[in-house]
Amino acid sequence: MIQIDVVMSRLFTEGASDLQVKLELQSGSLTALVGPSGSGKTTVLRLLAGLEIPRQGRIVVGESVWLDTYRRINRSPQQRSIGYVFQDTALFPNMTVRENIQYAAPKDQQTLVDELIEATGLESFVNQKPIRLSGGQRQRVALARALVRRPQLLLLDEPFAALDAKASQMLRQVLLELHQRWGTTTLLVSHHEIDVQALADRVIQLVQGRVESDERIGSTNSYLTGSERIIRIEYDENQQHWLIETASMKLQSTNPDWEQWNVGDLIQVAPGNHSGTAKIK
Amino acid sequence: MIQIDVVMSRLFTEGASDLQVKLELQSGSLTALVGPSGSGKTTVLRLLAGLEIPRQGRIVVGESVWLDTYRRINRSPQQRSIGYVFQDTALFPNMTVRENIQYAAPKDQQTLVDELIEATGLESFVNQKPIRLSGGQRQRVALARALVRRPQLLLLDEPFAALDAKASQMLRQVLLELHQRWGTTTLLVSHHEIDVQALADRVIQLVQGRVESDERIGSTNSYLTGSERIIRIEYDENQQHWLIETASMKLQSTNPDWEQWNVGDLIQVAPGNHSGTAKIK
Amino acid sequence: MPIDWDPIWLTLRLAGITTLLLLLIGVPLAGWLALSRFRLKPIVEAIISLPLVLPPSVVGFYLLLTFSPTSWLGAWLLRTINLQLVFSFEGLVVASLIYSLPFMVHPVQAGVENLPTSWREASYTLGQSPTKTLWRVLLPNCKPALLTGIVLTFAHTIGEFGLVLMIGGNLPGQTRVASIAIYDEVELLHFETAHAYAVLLLGLSFAILLLVYAINKRVTV
Amino acid sequence: MPIDWDPIWLTLRLAGITTLLLLLIGVPLAGWLALSRFRLKPIVEAIISLPLVLPPSVVGFYLLLTFSPTSWLGAWLLRTINLQLVFSFEGLVVASLIYSLPFMVHPVQAGVENLPTSWREASYTLGQSPTKTLWRVLLPNCKPALLTGIVLTFAHTIGEFGLVLMIGGNLPGQTRVASIAIYDEVELLHFETAHAYAVLLLGLSFAILLLVYAINKRVTV
Amino acid sequence: AVAANAQFVMEQLKTAFQKKTGTTVESIVNSSGKLTTQIQQGAPYDVFLSADMEYPQTLHKAGLTLAAPAIYAYGSLVLWTAGDLPVSADLKILSDPAVRHVAIANPATAPYGEAAVAFLKSRKLLAQVQPKIVYGESISQVNQYVLSGAAEIGFTAKSVVLDPSLTKRGHWVDLPTTGYSPIAQGVVVLKRTTQAKSAQQFVAFLRSPDARRILQKFGYK
Ligand SMILES: Nc1ncnc2c1ncn2[C@@H]1O[C@H](COP(=O)(O)OP(=O)(O)OP(=O)(O)O)[C@@H](O)[C@H]1O
Numbered sequence A, B: 001m002i003q004i005d006v007v008m009s010r011l012f013t014e015g016a017s018d019l020q021v022k023l024e025l026q027s028g029s030l031t032a033l034v035g036p037s038g039s040g041k042t043t044v045l046r047l048l049a050g051l052e053i054p055r056q057g058r059i060v061v062g063e064s065v066w067l068d069t070y071r072r073i074n075r076s077p078q079q080r081s082i083g084y085v086f087q088d089t090a091l092f093p094n095m096t097v098r099e100n101i102q103y104a105a106p107k108d109q110q111t112l113v114d115e116l117i118e119a120t121g122l123e124s125f126v127n128q129k130p131i132r133l134s135g136g137q138r139q140r141v142a143l144a145r146a147l148v149r150r151p152q153l154l155l156l157d158e159p160f161a162a163l164d165a166k167a168s169q170m171l172r173q174v175l176l177e178l179h180q181r182w183g184t185t186t187l188l189v190s191h192h193e194i195d196v197q198a199l200a201d202r203v204i205q206l207v208q209g210r211v212e213s214d215e216r217i218g219s220t221n222s223y224l225t226g227s228e229r230i231i232r233i234e235y236d237e238n239q240q241h242w243l244i245e246t247a248s249m250k251l252q253s254t255n256p257d258w259e260q261w262n263v264g265d266l267i268q269v270a271p272g273n274h275s276g277t278a279k280i281k
Numbered sequence C, D: 001m002p003i004d005w006d007p008i009w010l011t012l013r014l015a016g017i018t019t020l021l022l023l024l025i026g027v028p029l030a031g032w033l034a035l036s037r038f039r040l041k042p043i044v045e046a047i048i049s050l051p052l053v054l055p056p057s058v059v060g061f062y063l064l065l066t067f068s069p070t071s072w073l074g075a076w077l078l079r080t081i082n083l084q085l086v087f088s089f090e091g092l093v094v095a096s097l098i099y100s101l102p103f104m105v106h107p108v109q110a111g112v113e114n115l116p117t118s119w120r121e122a123s124y125t126l127g128q129s130p131t132k133t134l135w136r137v138l139l140p141n142c143k144p145a146l147l148t149g150i151v152l153t154f155a156h157t158i159g160e161f162g163l164v165l166m167i168g169g170n171l172p173g174q175t176r177v178a179s180i181a182i183y184d185e186v187e188l189l190h191f192e193t194a195h196a197y198a199v200l201l202l203g204l205s206f207a208i209l210l211l212v213y214a215i216n217k218r219v220t221v
Numbered sequence E: 001a002v003a004a005n006a007q008f009v010m011e012q013l014k015t016a017f018q019k020k021t022g023t024t025v026e027s028i029v030n031s032s033g034k035l036t037t038q039i040q041q042g043a044p045y046d047v048f049l050s051a052d053m054e055y056p057q058t059l060h061k062a063g064l065t066l067a068a069p070a071i072y073a074y075g076s077l078v079l080w081t082a083g084d085l086p087v088s089a090d091l092k093i094l095s096d097p098a099v100r101h102v103a104i105a106n107p108a109t110a111p112y113g114e115a116a117v118a119f120l121k122s123r124k125l126l127a128q129v130q131p132k133i134v135y136g137e138s139i140s141q142v143n144q145y146v147l148s149g150a151a152e153i154g155f156t157a158k159s160v161v162l163d164p165s166l167t168k169r170g171h172w173v174d175l176p177t178t179g180y181s182p183i184a185q186g187v188v189v190l191k192r193t194t195q196a197k198s199a200q201q202f203v204a205f206l207r208s209p210d211a212r213r214i215l216q217k218f219g220y221k
């Protein structure tokens, strides 16, 4: 569980006032942070990363206190287990794509590096410097770099902004998979409905530095009803069947209707309505 | 009319090959350039701006030749009348928002500067340096800055990527208005369907540096049928009526059905089907 | 022995004028070097550093030969604009300019070269000339480099001495700058006076440098 | 008079060693100054530039006082590690280090300060220490500034002379560097030999600087 | 213009001359070699007091003087230490291991250095002392070496140790003039002088009883 309660002055469209955010994030949850331009989304991520220090506030992650202005505790960014995808990518110009990703990788994680390079579709560019990449390619490198340390808290600032529909669909899948596999808590800033719908189990709307709305979508329900979000769906040509993966299930079926499902859809295995043959592995 | 025919080597996802683009853009048209990440969209804009020099090629804008590798003509970026919104905004850090916009403004265009600041909703931030702006605010400054010289050719690289739905809707409206008012030829790179649909009269799809498809939507039709795209729609509380603006028309109506129209929709004033009372001003 | 303040003022004047002139000459030169894609650029860059590798008094010797009224250049200057560059304050300024040039040019050039190219490109696409781009966009964004140029030039001109002694001839009130005065006192084994001068010069320079750094900090934060 | 090559080699060795050591000492110092938010930073910055404002021979005299075997520091060094810093090559190196320090520190510090903060922040959020960030991310991205530091240090050490003459004692093969040799020849009015030395030194330095600049161009383009 | 080693006595000569004639004298101190070069290039000096005869001869040959150089004094050599080493004319002390460095002015450029080497040679000590010798640029650098303790012992001009401000610093011993020829010091009036009369007057004054007394007080003959 991550508890955040911070106050900080900022200039907003309506004039200078306080950014004042109080939140609790469930461990392992994926929360979307939305809101108009300049509403303070990036600022919240930076506060969590330790790149801004609030006038007053407290950030507690699980057992450990990352920040407490009263008790004068303030962990440096290095001491917080985070992965941060910056809005402007902030890749290191002197390093190639591989070196950028490898920079923070633990010694024994070479396979993860390779996996991430493949998952983000950067194989052809591993030896290029960032200056020779397109905007979308840069964003993919930034995502891979942020993931390579398996952070406890993942902060994503518009990670798909420069990506076309197909590429971002692919990356959403990668992200969801890793998120589930590692149980990372993720906070995602995005302007795009589709990201939010496909990924998040909670949507927090910021306006002028305040939380305007906070909805749990799917997830809470899914937790109660046993519904889960699809994180992978593919048709296996050899075995001639569909394959769906969620956090805790793997489902196979030869039912052609399964074609209708997409990544991010909520599904549940409900009793008695004979809609298909699902076998739980 | 703008004629482009360029060849240049580039490394693409499938390996190194040539970016080879041959296009003709109608003067005053608004063309969207779409395609997967790394397909060469930014490169095409940079070639037009004179920031990259192709291995061989020709760029002719109206009467004047901007580039001809055979005749060794190559106008510098300064000699091409362009406005360019960079994917990474490229704002000048030492200048405030107003100074950034004013930097290239002709002396007698103060009202235009103020108009653009207002249109992009930056009034509160005119005296801030870019480092203190949010991602979306920066993109709006970049847009205003590119427009202030009333360029002949407007090159927009994902100008709305960091903007939420409402803000980008607003800017699309501004853009469309200025585009029509000045008769600028515009080339827009965007990943988002909605931008493309609301703005473009032609969509060119690039894949691996080649034109994969080239569709004219709406505009050509609209030109033939007298249809026009809505650039502004609002409900006037005082007068209790709807107001729609297109390039050449202003329409008012008390018909509540008008609520259904959105910016970007094509409308025409067709005779005889009695769908509402539209009076042409 | 009482401290003679003349050399101190003379030194500060020399260092101030040299720094100012080098801002006017060296900064555009540095900008040009940073922006141009001229093929012989490394040669120009190397030439600018060359005066540094010779001992100052030897550079002074060559300048003396070049500017003395018996040389054609010296004679011409004297004849046409009545300017004598040896044994005069003007001569010290010219010599210091040549000798301190790399301290201004190199840091500023490095500063401009290290800026992201997209700023330059943005300014060009806005129809602005390289010159305007340099002054309005690039130089204001490399203040630390400019500061380095100013500090190194200023400090180095204050301490320069072999060159100044050679070309200036140690004339009181005209070319006897503080560094020479200290040198003289040390030569005379008047250590007390030398210490006093040194402390004074150090104190003044320290104050000036501190001011520059503090202002810089205020401006950038 | 035939050219004696000893002073030339000695000079190049001194300049090379000084530059190398300053890379090791000055660059981390510059990085620390650029990154730290230490309040007394302007004072440290000003102090680093101070040796510059005194004439080299006067700095040399003070170093002589500090390092002579009758001073406690000199005596202690001699006693414990049998290191004598006056009239020895090691002494020249130490003196050159002190005197050339600002030429390395200031440009590099300016270079690091001018980099976008987001790279530093990105590295920190990736859990990497400021030291690793400095060496792996920041310094490799300010090559022009490093180059400036190297060139200025190298060239200045070659030309330095007042200091070297003072602390070195002009011992052939040990502390008689090229600048002193030229100086002596000029002093003797042996202009021919002085010219020959000067041309040789200029030629060599020019070749080295050109090489440095050309390599740099190759690397960055 | 005054050669470095004559500067001590010059202070008093100046005052005496001023008292007698009412003409103020401005002395410009530098090494004989540099002064000669400067005079060749038109330095605005009136009278040149050299440390030897060679430099004035050179100027005379070049036709830059009004008359042939006149000898105004003979300097003599002393062995000097700032510590409490027992110095004696037999130079035994030079072989003492406590003496690590012997300071001598550069024999190539400074007449006192030449004399010191000649003296050592005549005593057949040169080969033995050679490894300990350090060279000063001029006699005044030798003085600084000795005073700072960097060199335990040094050969200097008698005029130095007789200077009132230095009489209490260490001790010295006269060296017999059998091993070297006393250093003849020449004076010339320069052709380009604007005050030929006063200049001649000053040269004449140098031979007057008043001046001789002062010169003798400083150990000149
Ligand atoms: N470094 C800063 N110093 C002061 N004010 C800042 C700074 N950065 C941002 N601001 C201001 O704080 C407000 C919130 O900025 P923030 O970057 O958090 O917005 P955002 O929600 O991320 O917007 P966007 O979607 O446009 O990126 C903005 O109005 C902005 O002008």
Ligand SMILES: Nc1ncnc2c1ncn2[C@@H]1O[C@H](COP(=O)(O)OP(=O)(O)OP(=O)(O)O)[C@@H](O)[C@H]1O
Pocket: A125, A131, A132, A133, A134, A135, A136, A137, A162, A163, A164, B010, B011, B012, B013, B035, B036, B037, B038, B039, B040, B041, B042, B043, B044, B087
């Ligand atoms: N400066 C450069 N030098 C060499 N290759 C480059 C350079 N810039 C981009 N490329 C390569 O050229 C291809 C096209 O890049 P471009 O930036 O035009 O793509 P894009 O269509 O704008 O993509 P995105 O939507 O991700 O911004 C990419 O594969 C990229 O790696």
Ligand SMILES: [Mg+2]
Pocket: A041, A042, A043, A087, A157, B134, B135, B136
């Ligand atoms: Mg943001």
Ligand SMILES: [Mg+2]
Pocket: A134, A135, A136, B041, B042, B043, B087, B157
């Ligand atoms: Mg792009």
